[in-house]
Amino acid sequence: MEDKKLIFSGIQPTGTFTLGNYIGAVRNWGPLQDEYNCIYCVVDLHAITVKQDPVKLRQNTMNAYALLMACGVDPQKSILFIQSHVKTHAELSWILSCNTQFGELSRMTQFKDKSQRHADDVNAGLFTYPVLMAADILAYNADLVPVGGDQKQHLELARNIAQRFNQRYGDFFTVPEPYIPKVGARVMSLQDPTKKMSKSDDNPNSCILILDDKDTVIRKFKRAVTDSEAEVCYREGKDGINNLMSIYSTITGKDFASIESEFAGKGYGDFKLAVGEAVADHLEPIRTEFDRLSKDKAFLKQCYTEGAEKALRYSQRVVSKVYRKVGFVDRT
């Protein structure tokens, strides 16, 4: 690999990506390939921290892999692989878990949220989820991690784990930096704009899926919850409109001031339609490319097999050094 900074990121195969996943994270992954060495991963090990149907998980994992490619991740430019294919992640996770405090993990808001939502299955994996995420990143000594705002706390923990390991065993890990977009870091639910848009929301109108067709996208935006005023402007308290403006801004590249003047004197109906059309038109080529790619299973398999080989070769070097630092005896 050339001497560029290294990017690592992952996404869970828990369903079709939402517009939140896309705007907050995945949309940036393609363009970053030109400036950085990039490693991207479908994190199926993370997905099983909540109950998954095995048949669906396999399908979702293949779809997530193809979707990343349809969104612009090029396996020729990046290393694109499936997490469970690369054993070093789980190996490093164990070592890092011995360098992570119970108290730190107890403070993670995602753990608190998910253990409430899945109260019948508060398993140890759900608790140690952020350690595995730290292992994903540190196994490559990544410099930058492009994620949405909701992952900031996990990244902070990964940094703390890296620093603690470095203090205990001598400088080794790169302390990774978050790469969070200024606009669109937290795309909100269309039905409750105080909550983040999430694949696991029960109300299908709350989120746009990136494979939704044009009519569906427009219908969901039409039903988006806003406020009782009629002015399209970005202001505190106008959560619904602020969310739609952020979405429109990231998709069209227009700033808030020009969006405000574009819709001055017009009602929310016109604005919602414009947002819906812009998003649907933006997503259409992704849908077409996904349909094409998902028919070519042999090609996808070739890509993920090669991706896993490259990822293993790279991370093995790092993890072997960690084994030595920790004091494990060389096998050969």
Ligand code: ATP
């Ligand atoms: P789940 O609902 O299954 O927990 P999720 O929708 O939160 O999943 P992940 O796979 O955990 O999705 O996240 C993938 C990426 O998308 C992460 O970088 C995350 O920060 C980002 N992301 C998720 N939801 C949003 C959102 N509403 N706005 C912006 N970014 C988001």
Ligand code: LTN
């Ligand atoms: N926890 C992340 C997904 C994830 C990830 C990673 C992101 C797992 N491993 C490594 C960046 C780097 C989430 O989006 N929920």
